[in-house]
Amino acid sequence: MVNIAVLGYGTVGSGVVEVIRTNQAIINKHAGDEVHIKYVLDLREFEGDPIQEILVHNFDVILQDEDVKVVVEVMGGEEPAHRFVKQALEAGKSVCTSNKEMVAKYGAELIQVAKEHKVNFLYEASVGGGIPIIRPLISSLTCDDITEVTGILNGTTNYILTKMRDEGSAFEEVLKEAQEKGYAERNPEADIEGYDACRKIAILTSLVCGRQVDYEDVHTEGISQITKTDFLYAKALKGSIKLLGTYRRIEDKVYVMVAPFIISEQHPLYHVNDVFNAIFVHGNMLDDAMFYGRGAGKLPTASAVVSDVVDEVKHMGKNIMQIWETGKLELGNFDEWKHKFLVRIHSEDIDDVNMDDVKKAFGDVLYMKADGVKNETAFVTKPMEEGAFREAVKQFPGVLSTIRVGF
Amino acid sequence: MVNIAVLGYGTVGSGVVEVIRTNQAIINKHAGDEVHIKYVLDLREFEGDPIQEILVHNFDVILQDEDVKVVVEVMGGEEPAHRFVKQALEAGKSVCTSNKEMVAKYGAELIQVAKEHKVNFLYEASVGGGIPIIRPLISSLTCDDITEVTGILNGTTNYILTKMRDEGSAFEEVLKEAQEKGYAERNPEADIEGYDACRKIAILTSLVCGRQVDYEDVHTEGISQITKTDFLYAKALKGSIKLLGTYRRIEDKVYVMVAPFIISEQHPLYHVNDVFNAIFVHGNMLDDAMFYGRGAGKLPTASAVVSDVVDEVKHMGKNIMQIWETGKLELGNFDEWKHKFLVRIHSEDIDDVNMDDVKKAFGDVLYMKADGVKNETAFVTKPMEEGAFREAVKQFPGVLSTIRVGF
Numbered sequence: 001m002v003n004i005a006v007l008g009y010g011t012v013g014s015g016v017v018e019v020i021r022t023n024q025a026i027i028n029k030h031a032g033d034e035v036h037i038k039y040v041l042d043l044r045e046f047e048g049d050p051i052q053e054i055l056v057h058n059f060d061v062i063l064q065d066e067d068v069k070v071v072v073e074v075m076g077g078e079e080p081a082h083r084f085v086k087q088a089l090e091a092g093k094s095v096c097t098s099n100k101e102m103v104a105k106y107g108a109e110l111i112q113v114a115k116e117h118k119v120n121f122l123y124e125a126s127v128g129g130g131i132p133i134i135r136p137l138i139s140s141l142t143c144d145d146i147t148e149v150t151g152i153l154n155g156t157t158n159y160i161l162t163k164m165r166d167e168g169s170a171f172e173e174v175l176k177e178a179q180e181k182g183y184a185e186r187n188p189e190a191d192i193e194g195y196d197a198c199r200k201i202a203i204l205t206s207l208v209c210g211r212q213v214d215y216e217d218v219h220t221e222g223i224s225q226i227t228k229t230d231f232l233y234a235k236a237l238k239g240s241i242k243l244l245g246t247y248r249r250i251e252d253k254v255y256v257m258v259a260p261f262i263i264s265e266q267h268p269l270y271h272v273n274d275v276f277n278a279i280f281v282h283g284n285m286l287d288d289a290m291f292y293g294r295g296a297g298k299l300p301t302a303s304a305v306v307s308d309v310v311d312e313v314k315h316m317g318k319n320i321m322q323i324w325e326t327g328k329l330e331l332g333n334f335d336e337w338k339h340k341f342l343v344r345i346h347s348e349d350i351d352d353v354n355m356d357d358v359k360k361a362f363g364d365v366l367y368m369k370a371d372g373v374k375n376e377t378a379f380v381t382k383p384m385e386e387g388a389f390r391e392a393v394k395q396f397p398g399v400l401s402t403i404r405v406g407f
Numbered sequence: 408m409v410n411i412a413v414l415g416y417g418t419v420g421s422g423v424v425e426v427i428r429t430n431q432a433i434i435n436k437h438a439g440d441e442v443h444i445k446y447v448l449d450l451r452e453f454e455g456d457p458i459q460e461i462l463v464h465n466f467d468v469i470l471q472d473e474d475v476k477v478v479v480e481v482m483g484g485e486e487p488a489h490r491f492v493k494q495a496l497e498a499g500k501s502v503c504t505s506n507k508e509m510v511a512k513y514g515a516e517l518i519q520v521a522k523e524h525k526v527n528f529l530y531e532a533s534v535g536g537g538i539p540i541i542r543p544l545i546s547s548l549t550c551d552d553i554t555e556v557t558g559i560l561n562g563t564t565n566y567i568l569t570k571m572r573d574e575g576s577a578f579e580e581v582l583k584e585a586q587e588k589g590y591a592e593r594n595p596e597a598d599i600e601g602y603d604a605c606r607k608i609a610i611l612t613s614l615v616c617g618r619q620v621d622y623e624d625v626h627t628e629g630i631s632q633i634t635k636t637d638f639l640y641a642k643a644l645k646g647s648i649k650l651l652g653t654y655r656r657i658e659d660k661v662y663v664m665v666a667p668f669i670i671s672e673q674h675p676l677y678h679v680n681d682v683f684n685a686i687f688v689h690g691n692m693l694d695d696a697m698f699y700g701r702g703a704g705k706l707p708t709a710s711a712v713v714s715d716v717v718d719e720v721k722h723m724g725k726n727i728m729q730i731w732e733t734g735k736l737e738l739g740n741f742d743e744w745k746h747k748f749l750v751r752i753h754s755e756d757i758d759d760v761n762m763d764d765v766k767k768a769f770g771d772v773l774y775m776k777a778d779g780v781k782n783e784t785a786f787v788t789k790p791m792e793e794g795a796f797r798e799a800v801k802q803f804p805g806v807l808s809t810i811r812v813g814f
Contacts, residue, residue, distance in 0.1 A: 019550055019692050020550075022692070023550050023552055023692065024549065024690070026549075026551070026552055027550045029617075029730060030549035030550065030728075030730065031549070032728055036676065047444075056537075069666060108685070124547070126522075128693075129463065129616060130693045130694065130696065131549035131696060132543045132696070134466065135542075135543070135547050136539045136542070136543060136547070139542060139546065139712075139714075139718060140531070140539035140542050140543070140714050141539065141714070142433075142434065142437035142438070142713075142714050142717040142718075143426055143427075143430050143434045143437065143710055143713040143714055143716075143717055144430065144433070144710055145430055145433055157558070203547075212434075219532060266445070268678065268699060269677075271675065271677075271678040276695075283710065284429070284430070284708045285426050285429070285430065285537075285707065285709065285710035285713075286537045286700065286706075286707050286710045287537065287700070287701050287704070287706070287707050288683075288701065288703075289538060289539070289699060289700035290697075290699040291695065291696075291697075291698060291699075292675060292692050292695035292696060292697040292698075292699065293694070293695060293697065294696075295694065297694070299692045299693075299694070300692065300694050301691050303550055303551055303690065303692035303693045304547075306549075306550040306692075307546075307547050307548065307549050307550050309550075310549040310550055311546060311549075314728060318725075321437075321439055321484065321721060323436060323437065329727065366758060
């Protein structure tokens with residue numbers, strides 16, 4: 001029997017308890033041992049819930065119990081989660097977590113501490129919820145030079161963008177509806193401004209590049225500026241708008257960003273709709289691959305957490321090798337990263353636009369029209385450096401909006 | 408340094424050599440040791456190719472060399488591959504393979520032999536080419552009750568079906584074109600009659616259920632009977648035709664089959680086109696997930712093979728637990744499995760069809776039309792047992808074709 005402790009009895013924590021109780025026999029078989037929840041840590045009381053019997057309020061009870069071999073951290077937030085996890089690892093307990101904030105900030109450190117103490121620190125659920133992506137990166141995609149990872153990493157924003165596209169609704173309308181349905185938080189900033197996706201792409205990039213990517217270094221844009229009209233242009237381009245977290249390695253420089261992109265219907269991520277998430281990976285041997293599933297939700301996320309518990313039970317006394325070293329990875333200069341952009345300019349008529357001025361500012365562009373849009377002129381640039389493009393937009397009169405075009 | 412031997416210098420074998428030579432540094436880093444190809448076994452000579460220096464023609468050289476710790480079997484076919492693999496495992500060498508025929512037939516046995524000798528037998532590339540699916544099933548989806556696995560498991564047939572849909576071409580035309588492009592073999596039976604997909608779904612089902620599924624027990628239909636007209640109906644149903652290998656567990660009975668299905672554009676497999684493969688998995692906690700990528704091709708397949716080499720180097724002296732026991736898994740009675748069917752009947756006019764007779768034979772059905780189709784009446788049944796449906800078709804006059812509807 002292997003005793004585990006669950007820190008936090010919120011959505012994911014209660015999911016972890018439910019997954020283990022429902023699939024106990026399957027889990028034991030895969031773990032090769034009985035997985036037993038000895039403690040649940042939470043500051044609250046849960047009268048009437050069977051877990052009340054194993055509820056503790058003081059982390060030291062867990063830390064000092066040598067019988068506890070695996071600690072499941074599903075409290076969220078940076079502290080005290082980070083302190084508890086570090087103490088548990090130092091006490092010779094393996095830890096798994098769904099906490100993306102903590103993993104993004106302290107991943108390299110905690111992997112190192114785990115290694116030193118011959119235990120494991122795993123975090124499958126921190127990116128892509130139930131989708132197996134961390135373990136495939138650690139143990140399957142081990143003989144490829146991975147030059148791109150691009151993901152739809154946030155279910156709330158993907159739900160909003162899918163609704164905007166399919167129903168022609170405005171951002172605010174759909175956000176309100178998503179909040180009513182519980183798909184978006186009352187304070188939705190972390191999702192809609194891309195902060196959640198930013199931490200996730202920082203984690204994936206760190207793992208692929210083998211060194212710490214600080215999420216503060218990741219250029220991050222959200223979706224709150226996206227309009228119905230942007231979707232009309234996306235449609236005219238036979239594409240759709242998706243909030244992407246993307247890592248690219250170009251000429252040995254690593255670039256990372258989160259931003260809305262128009263992607264083509266030919267791209268496998270185009271078909272990832274509603275609250276689903278997916279991570280697209282390109283390797284020099286593998287070519288293209290994609291991992292798809294539920295990026296959030298109590299049970300899918302808990303399923304990923306418990307798969308880490310099983311792996312840790314299978315690897316008692318043996319550290320699973322992970323290449324994510326401390327020491328900051330220097331990113332390429334964002335201003336030099338090249339993208340194509342859709343640019344919308346206010347104009348009563350296309351004749352009002354001085355094409356020479358456009359060419360001077362943006363180079364050769366492709367003018368385009370979208371059904372149902374008036375009083376605008378729009379064009380798609382060739383690949384331009386981010387810095388030069390931003391400068392051109394600042395100088396050019398009447399720019400309504402811009403959005404990157406990913407094909 | 409870990410010495411490996413590659414059995415077979417055909418497409419995949421030369422791919423394995425190329426993957427290791429191109430990504431040597433990455434591979435060594437993940438393996439935690441230098442991966443070195445000591446021998447390549449092939450009956451042929453390869454004058455001018457650098458591998459000629461390490462080429463051997465006699466397997467015993469490899470078998471008797473204690474320095475060889477990992478054997479890569481990429482010869483294909485059942486024998487002598489199976490004999491070589493078994494001997495290698497018994498000699499204390501880990502083995503990995505891309506050979507689906509051998510894995511489908513001898514998987515349980517070879518896993519058992521590996522376990523007894525504290526080595527590993529891995530076969531990531533035997534299903535889905537470069538797509539990580541075997542390892543995720545073994546080590547990620549360990550806490551779910553997996554009730555469905557459905558895959559587009561054969562690139563050749565998916566290419567043909569995609570072309571038929573997009574270009575409105577006939578099967579024979581597209582097959583010929585695929586053969587010219589090298590996407591289909593000159594003798595394409597194994598692909599187009601579903602035999603290849605059959606072995607792959609047998610492997611996946613064995614792994615998910617933990618016991619040997621004999622591929623001979625899997626009901627298998629190919630795509631050679633699919634016509635342009637079938638695609639017109641699929642389109643009218645807002646779906647497309649895909650060759651699926653599918654495992655389902657329904658009321659504790661396991662059903663497995665390979666057959667063309669009409670699937671809805673809402674299904675994630677709908678968007679898997681051309682030579683791409685994907686495997687859809689449903690678990691009771693995970694909900695839906697999908698793994699997508701290149702199901703064949705020299706380098707993607709070799710990338711999966713070498714990922715097994717890396718895993719085996721990381722697990723020297725330690726058997727990776729796999730639950731796939733010998734002893735045949737009894738499948739549910741295929742005739743009792745229920746599906747919806749599209750039935751096309753010859754008729755000059757819908758008035759020629761006696762709806763009472765249809766109802767008597769097929770129960771309540773939904774009549775439908777497809778643009779561009781004449782002199783036919785078509786309907787979709789409610790879910791019917793396979794046996795009863797087959798009997799009804801036999802009795803009913805003028806049935807032109809039938810195809811399962813997966814939604």
